[in-house]
Amino acid sequence: MSTAEATLGSPNLTSKDFATDQDVRWCPGCGDYSILKQVQTVMAETGLSKEEIVFISGIGCAARFPYYMDTYGIHSIHGRAPGFASGLKSVRPDLSVWVVSGDGDCLSIGGNHLIHALRRNFNLNLLLFNNEIYGLTKGQYSPTSPKGTITGSTPYGSIDTPFNPLALSLGAGGSFIARSMDRDPKHLRETLLKANTHLGTSLLEIYQNCNVFNDGAFFTYTDKGTKAQSTLFLESGQPLVYGENGSKGIKLDGFKPVIVSLEEGASKDELWVHDEHDKVKASILTGFFEHYQDENSLPRPFGVIYQEDRPQYQELMSEQIEQTKKAKGEGDLDALLSGSSTWIID
Amino acid sequence: MSTAEATLGSPNLTSKDFATDQDVRWCPGCGDYSILKQVQTVMAETGLSKEEIVFISGIGCAARFPYYMDTYGIHSIHGRAPGFASGLKSVRPDLSVWVVSGDGDCLSIGGNHLIHALRRNFNLNLLLFNNEIYGLTKGQYSPTSPKGTITGSTPYGSIDTPFNPLALSLGAGGSFIARSMDRDPKHLRETLLKANTHLGTSLLEIYQNCNVFNDGAFFTYTDKGTKAQSTLFLESGQPLVYGENGSKGIKLDGFKPVIVSLEEGASKDELWVHDEHDKVKASILTGFFEHYQDENSLPRPFGVIYQEDRPQYQELMSEQIEQTKKAKGEGDLDALLSGSSTWIID
Amino acid sequence: METQLKEVTILFAGDSGDGIQLTGGQFTDTAAQLGNDVSTFPNFPAEIRAPIGTLAGVSGFQLKFGSVNIYTPGDECDVMVAMNAAALKANLSTLKKGGIIIANESGFDSKNLRLAKYDEGANPLENHSLEDYEVHKVDVTKLTREALKDSGLGQKEMDRSKNMFVLGFVYWIYNRSLDNSINFISTKFGKKPELRDANIAVLKAGYHFGDTAEAFSTRYEIGPAPLPKGTYRTINGNQAIGLGLIAATQKAGLELFYGSYPITPASSLLHELAKHKNFGVKTYQAEDEIAAICSAIGASFGGALGVTGSSGPGIALKGEALGLAVILEIPLVVVNVQRGGPSTGLPTKTEQADLFQALYGRNGEAPLPVIATRSPADCFETTIEACRMAVEHMTPVILLSDGYIANGSEPWKFPQAKDIPVITPPMAKEKLNGSTEEFLPYKRDDKLVRKWALPGMKGLQHRIGGIEKENETGNVSYDPDNHEFMTKLRAERIEKIAEYLPKLEIDNGPEKGDVLILGWGSTYGSIKTAVRDLLAEGQEVSHAHLRHVHPLPKNLGEILKNFKHVLIPEMNMGQLVQIIRSKYLIDAIGLNKIKGMPFSSSEIKNKVVELI
Amino acid sequence: METQLKEVTILFAGDSGDGIQLTGGQFTDTAAQLGNDVSTFPNFPAEIRAPIGTLAGVSGFQLKFGSVNIYTPGDECDVMVAMNAAALKANLSTLKKGGIIIANESGFDSKNLRLAKYDEGANPLENHSLEDYEVHKVDVTKLTREALKDSGLGQKEMDRSKNMFVLGFVYWIYNRSLDNSINFISTKFGKKPELRDANIAVLKAGYHFGDTAEAFSTRYEIGPAPLPKGTYRTINGNQAIGLGLIAATQKAGLELFYGSYPITPASSLLHELAKHKNFGVKTYQAEDEIAAICSAIGASFGGALGVTGSSGPGIALKGEALGLAVILEIPLVVVNVQRGGPSTGLPTKTEQADLFQALYGRNGEAPLPVIATRSPADCFETTIEACRMAVEHMTPVILLSDGYIANGSEPWKFPQAKDIPVITPPMAKEKLNGSTEEFLPYKRDDKLVRKWALPGMKGLQHRIGGIEKENETGNVSYDPDNHEFMTKLRAERIEKIAEYLPKLEIDNGPEKGDVLILGWGSTYGSIKTAVRDLLAEGQEVSHAHLRHVHPLPKNLGEILKNFKHVLIPEMNMGQLVQIIRSKYLIDAIGLNKIKGMPFSSSEIKNKVVELI
Ligand SMILES: Cc1ncc(C[n+]2csc(CCOP(=O)(O)OP(=O)(O)O)c2C)c(N)n1
Ligand SMILES: Cc1ncc(C[n+]2csc(CCOP(=O)(O)OP(=O)(O)O)c2C)c(N)n1
Ligand code: SF4
Ligand code: SF4
Ligand SMILES: [Mg+2]
Ligand SMILES: [Mg+2]
Secondary structure, eight states, X not given: OOHHHHHSOOOOOOGGGGBOSSOOOSOTTOTHHHHHHHHHHHHHHHTOOGGGEEEEEOSSXXXXXXXXXXXXXXXXXXXXXHHHHHHHHHHOTTSEEEEEEEHHIIIIITHHHHHHXXXXXXXXXXXXXXXXXXXXXXXXXXXXXXXXXXXXXXXXXXXXXXXXXXXXXXXTTOSEEEEEETTOHHHHHXXXXXXXXXXXXXXXXXXXXXXXXXXXXXXXXXXXXXXXXXXXXXXXXXXXXXXXXXXXXXXXXXXXXXXXXTTTTOOGGGSOBOOTTOHHHHHHHHTOOSOOOSTTSOOEEEEEEEEOOOOOHHHHHHHHHHHHHHHHOSOOHHHHHHOSOOEEEO | OOHHHHHSOOOOOOGGGGOOSSOOOSOTTOTHHHHHHHHHHHHHHHTOOGGGEEEEEOSSSGGGGGGGSSSEEEEOOTTOHHHHHHHHHHHOTTSEEEEEEEHHIIIIITHHHHXXXXXXXXXXXXXXXXXXXXXXXXXXXXXXSOTTOOBTTBTTOOOOOOOOHHHHHHHTTOSEEEEEETTOHHHHHHHHHHHHHSSSOEEEEEEOOBTTTBTTTTHHHHSHHHHHXXXXXXXXXXXXXXXXXXXXXXXXETTEEEEEETTTTOOGGGSOBOOTTOHHHHHHHHTOOSOOOXXXXXXXXXXXXXXXXXXXXXXXXXXXXXXXXXHHOSOOHHHHHHOSOOEEEX | OEEEOSEEEEEEEEEGGGOHHHHHHHHHHHHHHTTOEEEEEEEOOSSSSOOTTSGGGEEEEEEEEESSOOOSSOSSEEEEEESSHHHHHHHGGGEEEEEEEEEEGGGGSHHHHHHTTOOTTOOTTTSSTTTTSEEEEEOHHHHHHHHTTTSOOOHHXXXXXXXXXXXXXHHHHTTOOSHHHHHHHXXXXXXXXXXXXXXXXXXXXXXXXXXXXXXXXXXXEOOOOOOOSEEEEEEEHHHHHHHHHHHHHHHHTOOEEEEEOOOXXXXXXXXXXXXXXXXXXXXEEOSSHHHHHHXXXXXXXXXXXXXXXXXXXXXXXXXXXXXXHHXXXXXXXXXXXXXXXXTTBBTTSOOOTTHHHHHHOSSSSOOOOEEEOOSTTHHHHHHHHHHHXXXXXXOEEEEEEEHHHHHOEEEEEOOOGGGSOOOOOOBOOOOOTTXXXXXXXXXXXXXXXXXBOOTTSTTOOOEEESBOBOTBTOOBOOOHHHHHHHHHHHHHHHHGGGGGSOOOOEEESOSSEEEEEEEEGGGHHHHHHHHHHHHHTTOOEEEEEESEEESOOTTHHHHHHTEEEEEEEESSSSSHHHHHHHHHOOOOEEEEOOSSSOOOXXXXXXXXXXXX | OEEEOSEXXXXXXXXXXXXXXXXXXXXXXXXXXXXXXXXXXXXXXXXXXXXXXXXXXXEEEEEEEESSOOOSSOSSEXXXXXXXXXXXXXXXXXXEEEEEEEEEGGGGSHHHHHHTTOOTTOOTTTSSTTTTSEEEEEOHHHHHHHHTTTSOOOHHHHHTTHHHHHHHHHHHHTTOOSHHHHHHHHHHTTTOHHHHHHHHHHHHHHHHHHHHOSSOOOEEEOOOOOOOSEEEXXXXXXXXXXXXXXXXXXXXXXXXXXXXXXXXXXXXXXXXXXHXXXXXXXXXXXXXXXHHHHHHHHHHHTTSEEEXXXXXXXXXXXXXXXXXXXXHTOOEEEEEEEOXXXXXXXXXXXXXXXXXXXXXXXXXXXXXXXXXXXXXXXXXXXXXXXXXXXXXXXXXXXXXXXXXXXXXXXXXXXXXXXXXXXXXXXXXXXXXXXXXXXXXXXXBOTTSOBOBOOTTSTTOOOEEESBOBOTBTOOBOOOHHHHHXXXXXXXXXXXXXXXXXXXXXXXXXXXXXXXXXXXXXXXXXXXXXXXXXXXXXXXXXXXXXXXXXXXXXTTHHHHHHTEEEEEEEESSSSSHHHHHHHHHOOOOEEEEOOSSSOXXXXXXXXXXXXHO
């Protein structure tokens, strides 16, 4: 439990209490609606009271989020939300601080703030709404759009290799790295709760459908017909099982992940067992990133991919202050003003 | 060989030809001198002529570099060198473009441009002069300074977890990732040549001693007494051998690298064989990042850690233009101006 | 009955899903092709897709066309097409008393009325609230479905073409032929014949509805406008900038590199340029605005013309690199399509409040030319001028446009490629083998322009950077006198550009008199219209319009001296007016509107009348 | 022989490794402690460690002290200490004709002469090139070694204390006691007694050298200056800003958060604040200037006082976020320690060329207060005022300082904590249980200031952002009239701050007359000195100095009216002068120096004389 949770009572709120009086202005059918709903539900479950929560966003469709949460909030400028959150958390470690950011906001203009936030490890929750497109500016490709994406700015197809956001986050030293999706409310809620519980910067990528400019980007992973084949839901300590009725598993052949059929003889015992704390395994898991094509494709992992306990920035900051106070005594303004060497004119 | 090399003759230059008439103004004893010397030497070895080379830097001590190279050059602004280089390479694929950047320049203010350059994969050579300090601004800690570093801005010790620059670069999708040091001229030259040969964005981290503000940051890896124990020089296709007279090796126990003594029975055959093209192994190698303490510490790897062939941005860009010209015909200005629908007033 | 009219303003309004922009665009094209002058003002909702039927979701397209010259899309509307209740409610205030409302009845059902926040039970089409207007209720939805009942299309698909019904009907009212739109539909739906036929059928149905409906007894005739002879097309502002950039670089023999990061209302310039890769245009969507401008500078260093474009907040981010471009003395064009500020402000609305940022938004003394375009078609020429200045004077140039110009369109008498003057880059000459002459990268010609030496040129290797440079050599110099010398030189070389510019001319009105209206940028049309009307009314007033905001035209001081009052209308709190007051020490006064919307000509007229 | 002097300017100059800054600092402290007024100007080389002995490696420390009030470190030097040939060569032009040169002989050997680029074989100490000066050759190196021959120290260590020899000798010339420096040495080398003793021995040796050396027959006496009674210390500009920030936040009951990214010459402010963690100060070295200002805004949102500091290029990067702070109406202090521009410019030199950037370097209409400090000691009070304004008026404030102030030091009569007035944050009140009153985050008091509602306060949850906000509710609003209303309101609430400021007073000279010199920032000392001298010479001239550049003092117009000429000296191309001309329509003229160096008072005097 975060500091905030630990010290404050549960005000018995419901998800509705977290809605504001502002009309929600996303396009009808946008995946953001589902995420909003799950976040509101999770907020109620955390037992936090409204006033101790802050949502901070940049600019984009996703970034409208704070307006719809009856908490404190800042709809800031494009890409910089982690900056505001860092300053806020520095001076107010008691608050539960959430950052909401689209794939353009978080990974294009905001990429530097993301990687520095991850390395510093403030206790923040970063929600990356990845729709693989710039929604608000009407559909240009983003740093997560697959190569060849045709948009207004790339009428002949994009030529950029997209980021693998979780691999990037891992490389930046992130202490909590997870993935979920708009269309699996239960999984999303569970993962949000885990992000909230993690003490440090939690990076949660949420696949989100932009039905206007990039409809179906993740349908492979969300549609009934393909979901079982193409997704792998990770559980700590559990073997990597997926597929229709858990018919498939993944084992490691050296470093190479291999798909095995549990129906055709393979046993669960030989499977790779998920260990959130294993960074090498996490890096292999983030590497499950080829586009799903057929049953030979590795499934896309969802859930907590990596987690590590390391000191939180805002705590180190406060501790250093406490230590200095102990060593030098609580600052005395008069002593500070006079400095070490003075003289009197009279 | 890069496009530039392939198409141009060898003008038989020597390292001296690459020196300018400007006084070199680094502090006496600075590691930058050695790097300059090796780069000048390597330039002569590439067979490139002076006018087809461009050095671009940001701001910092390292960033003074272009002034000392008798090539074309831009000493730009802090952190943005990859931006200039990207634009230049876009319009001039024929040039050999080098970026020189300090750890602050490259990883603090410039972090975003670095990761985007790596993902796009322009054919550029990025040299990261890592001295784990801000030299030019007189010694503040940088994103690579170890936790606890005492500097002007952190009189009680820094509290930031530093970046692991190579892990970050790998996570960002870098296609060539290598490490060398100022105090091993031969290795530095070899690695520079490899960076130059790689077709794509080459990220070469160079450990560089700042003898004024951070003297000895890398002495463990450069000093005779400890170098053999603490460094691992990678060779493609060769087992991981290091130590005094190659007395030690590294093998893998599952994912866990284990140090074995070749003198005490272990055989080279069981050792991990370096494969530059294996991303999982590369990510384990970038994880050799704990500070060297005693013979049980993993050594720091030097050389090419990872390399991957993938399309170069400037080529994709040109190809798309060629294809469009083929499909639509070379642009005709009059047709463009008139558009599809006109009328005449007479 | 047919009535002759000089000019008409029509507003098409409906839900964002109603195809309003396309309808407006078609009417514009047709009017223009029939020889009218036209000016348009599309007005998008701020949301991508606000909920259907709500006020937030209303999309509008206003246009004015006439047999006289048209300079603005009109202050008040003569006719308003309202596809639903929200559209009516949101726009009624812009309709002239006595104006015509064409209302789509089915857009006024109880659900639509509720979404438009009309009082419970109140339907403006049925109560007497619209008595001041001439209301025509047309059940567009029903009539469209009827027209398509044999088409085999589903209802949803049928409903999608209801905008064509309205278009056809309005064509009928203004006696316009359907040919242009039929052509357009045929091309657009070339591969879907069933949709092509349906749209044409509905268009015709709307037209014939005019013939049969009893309500409309009057049709209007608007003759061709006295436009100069030539071949025309319609064009919007960002398109024209795009074409200008391509034309300028072709005329300069340079590659065009456009580094940008999407932002409203500048994104469509990136889109426009990205289309024209067969001209060798390289577009680069950078990770942010800083990388975008840096990439453009890098491209210019390589010998292309580097261009970057953005809007207010993105331009703010470019300030540091722009300062570098100033000291590098390198060609660069920075397009700012201004929008409402401060901060994120009003992204979809227009404003002129970034002039100060253009002039001063950098550290240190970093002067550069600022030029402003006045209308969609003017963008083409102004852009070429910005490029010429950047290239021939080796300097970054800021080109100011705004959201109103970017999205608005008008007829454009486009030039022939051969008639566009050539641009001459001041290229350095490669050293000959054996030459021992030292290359001086900061040596200047009599325009104070240094040479452009490109990587690849033999013997001209040189290093440039942001630290103060020694005169001529360009080497780093900390010398105090050199710094003062160079600072003054950088200012002087920009001032000197004025010597190569045409004199400012009075656009309209006498050369001397009571009131001069001095404008810049997109206020042009409103001022022009106001002055035309005032002159027609016998008032004495003149108009001069600045394309060059910095350096100012050399004869501006003389012009200003000839007037008792100088009025400067700006869509900001008074920026140009401050410059003019300071420079010429005259009591110029500002007329300021900060509503995210252009001036109406009457606002300007009223102010002038007040002054006289 | 003893001569009584009113003021003396000394320049200590040598290689960067020679301990020049420490020597100068010690002399300053001692002079100040003996009651002199003092002003200093340290001048660092641009390189961290340029090669020893070169011109690029010369470090200087100029100071003026006197028995009269001292406002600048002096135009020309009376005495110059030159530790090597390069130091002499680089600084000779600042020495008065007839001035004294104390030259370290061993710094003029052939190697040093060559490095200093003297002509082959030419030694200024030996040829007649210094005939206009009084040259004293002292073999400091040799004498130092001799003084330490029994110390057991190695030669390198011995040589390190040669600056103490010079210090001792100069103390002797000016009849200063060694006590202060002996104390200092004792503290500094407390843990290394052998170094402590060596340094004291050399200091004394230098002093005694004065007694024994025949060359110097004259000693000078400079009595105490007529400074106001009180307790003093010396302080430099960045230290004083740091102390001001801490004092202000303590007086406001707020936590201090300083988010910054290192840059010359602002870094030392970060260093200063980082030291004082026992005051609860949170310093945060962000990844760049953008993150730095954003973190400060975030901290202010949380109820701390967020402060960010940088210099020109870094401030350019903050423009976008600063615009956000304007529309958020949130307290924030932005310190710009200006340096030479444009771009990277002259990082170690001073300039005032970022005034326009402070006023206008943002997109859209984004007004905020700009205040400027005039001297190292003045930084303290000005900083407190910036904080007061930011907090009590809920606004970002830009505080302009510059490199000259940041590094310069002077005696400061520091206040007692209890005498510093309290700052009152306009905190919102938590809602009581059961209250149904709606919280309006943008509702204002009669200062037009909204309330500061902090996360954690019950019932006051609200969302703020950069899109235009509806009056009172703060909700997003695209309404045109609201936008105009809010834009004007934002301007008005900043203008209104002027009502809470003291009137501008004439600093010196008559209230009416021929010439008013209007200054801002660090030109204060030079103008003050010039005006004092001119008045003493019987010339009629007055001086007023602006702390508040925006909004301007309400009575400035009246003051300006009383003078025939208004002269505005600035270390830029004329920025304030443009504002004054535009606002008051008077023909104010600029005196501009862009050399990376402060005005000398004679430059100002000459211009005034020219005007009269
Ligand atoms: C400095 C700046 N640059 C550009 C923009 C324009 N802009 C707003 S949101 C956005 C990207 C939106 O994409 P994403 O972050 O993926 O969010 P989405 O709309 O898809 O949720 C851009 C480019 C801006 N507001 N500010
Ligand atoms: C926008 C901007 N911010 C800050 C600076 C100041 N600055 C110059 S170099 C530098 C960091 C230098 O460190 P590094 O990049 O590691 O290079 P080094 O000097 O160690 O070689 C900083 C902070 C600047 N010039 N511009
Ligand atoms: S544009 Fe896409 S992401 Fe934005 S609100 Fe609409 S559907 Fe959602
Ligand atoms: S400060 Fe450090 S990095 Fe910079 S030149 Fe000196 S030794 Fe080298
Ligand atoms: Mg997106
Ligand atoms: Mg460094």
